[in-house]
Amino acid sequence: MVKLTKRIGGLVLRLAAFGAALAALIVMVTSRERASFFAVSLEAKYTDMAAFKYFVIANAVVSVYSFLILFLPKESLLWKFVVVLDLVMTMLLTSSLSAALAVAQVGKKGNANAGWLPICGQVPKFCDQITGALIAGFVALVLYVLLLLYSLHSVVDPFLLQKS
Amino acid sequence: MAREKIVVAGGTTKSWKLLLGLRIFAFMATLAAAIVMSLNKETKTLVVATIGTVPIKATLTAKFQHTPAFVFFVIANVMVSFHNLLMIALQIFSPKLEYKGLRLLSIAILDMLNATLVSAAANAAVFVAELGKNGNKHAKWNKVCDRFATYCDHGAGAIIAAFAGVILMLLVSAVSISRLLINSKNFSTTATTTSVV
Numbered sequence: 001m002v003k004l005t006k007r008i009g010g011l012v013l014r015l016a017a018f019g020a021a022l023a024a025l026i027v028m029v030t031s032r033e034r035a036s037f038f039a040v041s042l043e044a045k046y047t048d049m050a051a052f053k054y055f056v057i058a059n060a061v062v063s064v065y066s067f068l069i070l071f072l073p074k075e076s077l078l079w080k081f082v083v084v085l086d087l088v089m090t091m092l093l094t095s096s097l098s099a100a101l102a103v104a105q106v107g108k109k110g111n112a113n114a115g116w117l118p119i120c121g122q123v124p125k126f127c128d129q130i131t132g133a134l135i136a137g138f139v140a141l142v143l144y145v146l147l148l149l150y151s152l153h154s155v156v157d158p159f160l161l162q163k164s
Numbered sequence: 165m166a167r168e169k170i171v172v173a174g175g176t177t178k179s180w181k182l183l184l185g186l187r188i189f190a191f192m193a194t195l196a197a198a199i200v201m202s203l204n205k206e207t208k209t210l211v212v213a214t215i216g217t218v219p220i221k222a223t224l225t226a227k228f229q230h231t232p233a234f235v236f237f238v239i240a241n242v243m244v245s246f247h248n249l250l251m252i253a254l255q256i257f258s259p260k261l262e263y264k265g266l267r268l269l270s271i272a273i274l275d276m277l278n279a280t281l282v283s284a285a286a287n288a289a290v291f292v293a294e295l296g297k298n299g300n301k302h303a304k305w306n307k308v309c310d311r312f313a314t315y316c317d318h319g320a321g322a323i324i325a326a327f328a329g330v331i332l333m334l335l336v337s338a339v340s341i342s343r344l345l346i347n348s349k350n351f352s353t354t355a356t357t358t359s360v361v
Contacts, residue, residue, distance in 0.1 A: 105233075114296065
């Protein structure tokens, strides 16, 4: 009974992480705003910045991986490999989130020393959607760290709860 | 009984040596990245405008503190190199320290967390550095590297060292997890062989 609840808990966690990564991906991809001032129109898309493209790709990889692992049978020996793969996916998520956050921070505040003006004043809706995508990415990251600890626990039984 | 034999032998197994070697390299790589980036500074006198025939010069400085991503980079690399130093000291000076089997588990978890931390720091720095090197036409951000070439070169070196640290920390985490798995397999049998340290 305890094993069943643990397994269901793990599945729910992975489903939630899949949902969060997918949400981050979709919100980032659909962010697009056209603004015009002084007869010059500029369109802000997520493809303008390399960091946002990397964020989209990384979250796509993580979503596909989570979806496939949902169907891994319980008795498979691949669960030991899933621990390392979960670590790799967590590293991918942190790197994409941190890169997108660094670039978005430059876009919001500018960089006075480099002479870079902030762009959020001109395209506020785009900025809000990027913020939403970053928040979803952060939720996916937290869920993935919990998943990593859960996979480690289910493979290793480190507190020796099972009687030998 | 297998439960009572949580004994750990003195450490000269192959995985112990491999882990120590990897940790030393990871410590050196992240420390080098932190030091090179924290000493990154360039001052240049540039002509910013010309009034008539008199050029107006201004002294501009490029420091790593101007960019929050680089500040995070320095702090995170210092933290990871300190973690590696602690783990090296623990491995060399007290390989027999043990408390209810928590040693290998906490080392594995800490290694995983530090691997994600250094990966985040290196990636944030590389994307912001790419912005500085190529600029961004859509946001009308000029490049910085054509005027501050030395600053950019030093930053690039630090980021390369940090990426070497990322790969090494990933290997260190993998070896720690495998040591944990091997050790836990020993607990579930009734053999009284000593486990890895």
